[in-house]
Amino acid sequence: MAIIGATTMDSGFFQSLGIGDKIWNNGPLNTQIQWFQQLMPSICGSTQACKSYLSKSLFVLGEFGGNDYNAQIFGGYTPEQASGQSGTIVDAIGKGVEQLISLGAMYVVVPGVLPVGCFPIYLTLYQTSNAGDYDQYGCLKRFNALSANHNSLLQSKVSSLQAKYPGARIMYADFYSHVYDMVKSPGSYGFSTNLRACCGAGGGKYNYQNGARCGMSGAYACSNPSSSLSWDGIHLTEAAYKKIADGWVSGAYCHPAISA
Numbered sequence: 001m002a003i004i005g006a007t008t009m010d011s012g013f014f015q016s017l018g019i020g021d022k023i024w025n026n027g028p029l030n031t032q033i034q035w036f037q038q039l040m041p042s043i044c045g046s047t048q049a050c051k052s053y054l055s056k057s058l059f060v061l062g063e064f065g066g067n068d069y070n071a072q073i074f075g076g077y078t079p080e081q082a083s084g085q086s087g088t089i090v091d092a093i094g095k096g097v098e099q100l101i102s103l104g105a106m107y108v109v110v111p112g113v114l115p116v117g118c119f120p121i122y123l124t125l126y127q128t129s130n131a132g133d134y135d136q137y138g139c140l141k142r143f144n145a146l147s148a149n150h151n152s153l154l155q156s157k158v159s160s161l162q163a164k165y166p167g168a169r170i171m172y173a174d175f176y177s178h179v180y181d182m183v184k185s186p187g188s189y190g191f192s193t194n195l196r197a198c199c200g201a202g203g204g205k206y207n208y209q210n211g212a213r214c215g216m217s218g219a220y221a222c223s224n225p226s227s228s229l230s231w232d233g234i235h236l237t238e239a240a241y242k243k244i245a246d247g248w249v250s251g252a253y254c255h256p257a258i259s260a
Contacts (some may be wrong), residue, residue: 006032007071008064008092017085019075029064029096037103051104058258059100063111063175064093065150079146086146090153097161101168109248109258110158111173112151115180117143120197120206120233137183138195144180151176171254178244178253179236182229189243190227197233198222208233 007014010028014020027035044053068089072082097108116122117140126140135141151174158172186194196205199221201212212218214232222228226239236244244253251257 005067006064007067008062008089008096009068013068013088014071014075017072017075017077019071019077022071022075023067029062029092030099033096033099040103054100054104055106057105058107058109059105060109060111060173061093061096061100063113064096065089065113065154066116069113069116069146069150073143079142083146083149086150086153090150090157093154094157094161097158097170098165101165106167107169107171107258109171109173109254110154111175112154113147114175115139115144115147115183117141117145117147118180118183118195120195120200120202120208120230123195124202124206124208124233125210139180139183147176169256171248171256171258173248174253174255175244178247179229179240182240182243186229189229190239191229192227194229196228197230198225198228198237199232202233206233 005024006027006029007023008029010030011020011023011026014023040050044050065086068085069082072085073079093110097110100108117135118137122140122143123138126143133140133142135144155172158170162168162170182189182191183194186192197207197214199214199219200207200209201216201219202209213234214221225231225237228237229240231237247253249258251260
């Protein structure tokens with residue numbers, strides 16, 4: 001189950017930050033787990049039967065966190081201010097993992113967040129004339145630092161959960177490193193563009209425009225989406241996600257590997 005724009009935190013969290021109007025869904029992590037619990041009897045029957053069923057299932061929890069930061073950044077917070085909430089967000093993700101384990105889950109993949117400083121939406125909306133704001137690959141350093149801090153805390157959380165639940169297989173999926181590797185060396189992954197959206201209407205280096213996003217009037221898709229890393233400036237292409245999935249299954253970017 002996936003909900004567009006889903007956050008980790010509920011509306012009260014964002015209201016406390018003064019940005020309650022910046023979230024766009026009613027399906028935070030805890031609500032999604034509640035809905036899943038309500039759905040379980042129709043999937044697997046009794047509580048005991050469900051425990052057995054879920055113990056043989058693979059759960060991918062998220063990625064959660066990205067939209068929590070989007071809401072803050074688009075609400076006027078700096079990356080550094082948003083980073084101050086990372087501990088709270090990561091704790092909530094950890095509680096979500098524990099809720100699934102209490103229901104019977106034994107295999108849980110916990111993805112980190114992406115290097116959003118390399119995404120056309122951020123590169124367009126927050127571009128600057130200061131070359132020092134960018135890394136050698138053209139990504140905005142402050143926004144990638146926000147993602148990196150979240151992921152560091154999340155990896156520590158996953159490690160503590162692995163120690164607490166040795167009978168479960170809790171896996172950290174490294175979204176950040178894999179996508180950043182694609183940005184650094186797009187040709188190695190079959191991409192001819194890395195920072196430019198395939199579908200959009202902005203033109204220029206990033207081909208992103210808020211008023212003409214993919215699917216809106218004036219936007220158009222590139223002729224070969226599989227040669228692009230970014231689909232619409234916000235999401236990646238199917239070709240990119242296929243490579244990411246392969247990396248998680250093999251263990252190249254998931255620790256421990258899903259397939260082991």
